[in-house]
Amino acid sequence: MRKARSDVFFVLLLLLAVGSYAADTNRLVFKDKIEPHWFSNNTKFWYKNELPKGKREFILVDAAAGERKPAFDHARVAKELATKLNREIDPERLPYDEIRFSEDGKRIRLLGKDSWSFEFEQYSLTEEKVEEPERGETPREERRRGATRRRAAATSPDGKHEIVVKGDNLFLRTGDVEKQLTHDGSPSHSYARSAQRARYVEMRYEEPEDETPQAEVYWAPDSRKFVAMRTRAGAQRTVYMVESSPKTQLQPVLQSYPYAKPGDEIPILKPRLFDLESGKETALDDSLYTNPWSISDIRWGRDSSRFTFLYNQRGHQVLRIISVDAKSGEPKAIIDEKSPTFISYSGKFFCEYLDDTDELIWMSERDGWNHLYLFDYKTGGLKNQITKGEWVVRGVDRVDRETREIWLRAGGIHTEQDPYFIHYVKVSFDGKSLVKLTESNGTHEAQFSPDRKHMVVTWSRVDAAPVTELRRASDGKLVCELEKADIRLLEATGWKAPEPFVAKGRDGATDIYGIIHLPTNLNTRASYPVIESIYAGPHDSFVPKSFRPSYTQEKLTKLGFIVVQMDGMGTSNRSKKFHDVCWKNIADAGFPDRIAWIKAAASKRPYMDLERVGIYGTSAGGQSALGGLLWHPDFYKAGVSDCGCHDNRMDKIWWNEQWMGWPVGPHYDEQSNVTQAHKLQGKLLLMVGELDKNVDPASTMQVVNALIKADKDFELLVVPGGGHGMARTPYGWRRIEEFFVRHLSPSRH
Structure with missing residues (x-):
């Protein structure tokens, strides 16, 4: 016992010595990225290299010739500058961040606190006033994420009409004449843009309640018809939190904000079609969009004969592009995407309308892999699969x-x-x-x-x-x-x-990819506890793939731990089958794959001690970290759960219904860390910020309540004023390090 205590004391001293390790290793890497500045003719570009000891160089590239060389004679420019400024100028430390070439390439301008023009032919240097470069001078590639966005406009394309909202109803304003178009609007069924919907479905929590009512209107190009959106209000759920230590007063403050959770009644948005010539509404058949999670991307055809929109059905198993005939109101599904599990609309969506050719490019996992398809926009017929x-x-x-x-x-x-x-x-x-x-x-x-x-x-x-x-x-x-x-x-x-490592998953066939962070002074004859850094959210994959000069995980390796990261089944960016493992199965978190991967890594690295395995994570990772202790106590012996969404019924609606499904079923209860808390065997540290607006902090406190009722020992850190992710704070991280040192006992090396 005395030796164990002395070992822990030693490592605590080491912990203090390590401190906030990330001694800026980013400044120890050079030439790792460049920013090209292209000439207007697109044949050449320049970039700047930051070098060790504050040095820098400017490089010119002739793309047509494939030549790279110094952008100018740095020594000659430094000499001329020294003469003009009457002080020594280091050619390797020119005090300018940017240069600009003339169109003919015979002159450059050096831009900094002072600005100079340098003529190459005569090597002459003159001071000049240079205008600030315009924003966007260096073109950058625009990243398309998905659908073409068209803003709602209250004024008709011909400028003659305007739609306004009064008392939740629509009014047509033509010149000085105003005419009421609808009489069925009410606070519960309003034609005003829905702030509640923006908060609940689009997760824009700060949307104001008292905004001036505005219509969400989409005009036909001929200005004769328009689509207006009417919203049926949903239930209002409010999350309350007590700010125990406000900066402006002594007494605590009650905070609240709207926050929808799985199963809640959400605001329902549906289109309504109006004809200005008849002054009447055209009845629409909504049989293809009866239960929307969202209706978006409303757009008219060029001939004003129809409009289309994207329909995402609640439960995220049906995604449609619906075309509506503007005369009859009849709908037609141009795209009808369905899945027995889920459609990953939040991460795998792309839709591009090709109006000139009446085509549509669509992203889908219908063949088991995420690919692009070309459709006939008028008929909805599949022309061909683009990628496969x-x-x-x-x-x-x-x-x-x-x-x-x-x-x-x-x-x-x-x-x-x-x-x-x-x-x-x-x-x-x-x-x-x-x-x-x-x-x-x-x-x-x-x-x-x-x-x-x-x-x-x-x-x-990474390597x-x-x-x-x-x-x-x-x-x-x-x-x-x-x-x-x-x-x-x-x-x-x-x-x-870090060392990349690949091993087979639970099925013995699928490759699982991860990395291993080893101590810098690794002794292969010693024994090291292993800690998994976990995030298993189904919306993405998370193991780093590109080079990094530093990792948070290195702080633990310096204390004598081996840290591992891997993407198990249920995460994204592989096949649909790989991703579907998470369906109504968040608690799985890929653990069968993770454990198999760690065991395979240890079989080739006998210094990995699988009798001392820990786990930590934040948010969904916090849920998984505790889940590892509850569902796999024979493997994980200690865990830190930071700001976890421990019961998916307590967390944000869109993320959880996407993966756990809707309606809310018994599987939500069965996979809750709260209902399973009595299974705890290992050592646990729970962390939470009292003002977490991402994950309701009550979720952590409900785990605390269940653990107390089950008479389980655990540690709890509640951070006054803290938001989401206490592991990112210096104090929170120190507590994580100290927790693992106490319970996994890394040895001295």
Whole structure:
């Protein structure tokens, strides 16, 4: 016992010495990223490199010739500056952050506190006043996330009419004449834009209650018809929290805010169609959109004969593009996406209308993988699948209507690589021509030239420093290598990259990918406790794939722990089957895969002690961290749960109904950490901020109540004034370190 206490005391001293480790390792890596500044003719660009000891250099690249060289003679410029300023100027530390080339490339301007113009031919330097560069001077690629957004407009396209809301009803204003159009509006069924809906469904909590009523109106191009949205109000749920230690007064303050939870009655939004010539409403058949979670992206056809909208049915198992005939009011499903589990609308959605050709590009997992499809916009017929194969589209960057090509990001397209690595691809609308623009064994990030003929690509892995290249955007051919990151100073600190590791999951066939953080002074003959850093939210994948100079997890490795991270089944960015494991099954959290992965890693690393395994996480990770102790007590012996959503009925409506389904069924209760709290065997630290507006802090307190009733020992940290994520605070992290030191007893090495 005395030896154990002395070991713990030693590590506590080490903990204090480690302190807030992240001694800015970011400043020890150079040439890891560049920002290209393209000339207007798109043939050249310059960028700046920050170098060790405060040095910097400016580089000029001729994309057409594939040449990289100093942008100018740094020494000559420094000499001329020294003469003008009457002080010494270091050519490797020119006091300017930006340069701007003249169109003919014969002159540059140095921009800083003072600005100078430098002529290359005569090496003359003159001071000048330079206007501030305009915003957006250096073009950046716009990231498309999904549907084309069209703003509602109260005024008709011809400018003659305006729709206003008074007393929850619609009025038509034409010049000085005002006419009431509807009489069925009321506070519970209003034509005013719904602040409640914005908060509940769109999660815009700060939407004001007392805003001036505005109509949500979509006019036909001919200004003869319009669609107005009417909202049936939902139930108002309010979450209350006590701010125990307000900054402005001694006494506590009661705070409240609207917050919908799974199963709540939500506001229902539906379209209504009006004809100005008849002055009447056209009745709409809503049989295809009876139970909306949301109705959005209302848009009219160019000939004003129909309008369409996106219908997301509550429960997220039906997603439709619905076209409505403006004369008859009859609806037709142009796209009718269905799933027996869920449609991942919040993370895997893309819809692009091609009005000139009456086509529609649509993202779907209907074949088991996330891909793009081309539909006939008028008939709803499938023209062809654009992308296909056992890989996934991770995002669409650009749709070129003229060349009928799509630039996209893909995962798993290089079968011999980690399927989470991002690669860039160009594909034709008909799917017959697919070009892989990147191939290096790592995850990629690309910046395209304004004319999209070239791409500056940076790729890396957690164990491979960034490399930046210039490639042709037409075929991905390498033009020239621009930079290799300089990590020598980082390596001199003893820094060690995480080790990627792959093992089979629960089925013995599916590869599970993760990383292992090892102590820098690893002794392979010693024994180290293992801690899993978990986040298993189904909306994404979470294990780092690109190079990082520092990780929070390193703080634990410096205390003598091995830290692991992996993406188990139920997380995103793999096949639909892989993702579906989470369906009505959040408590699973991929644990069978995680445990199998850790055991496989330990089988090759005997210094990993699986008798001392801990786990920690925040938010959904906090739910999983406690879940690991409750559902797998034979494996996880100690856990820290930070701000966990411990019962999915207590958390935000959209996230939980997306994965746990609607209506709320008994599976919600069965998977609750509250109802299972009596199973606790290991050591537990619960952390929560008393003012957490992301996850209701009452969720943690209900676990506390259940643990007390079950006569279980545990630790609790409630942070006055704290919000979401106490592990991110210095005090919260220190408590995590101290907790694991006490209960997993790392050894001295």
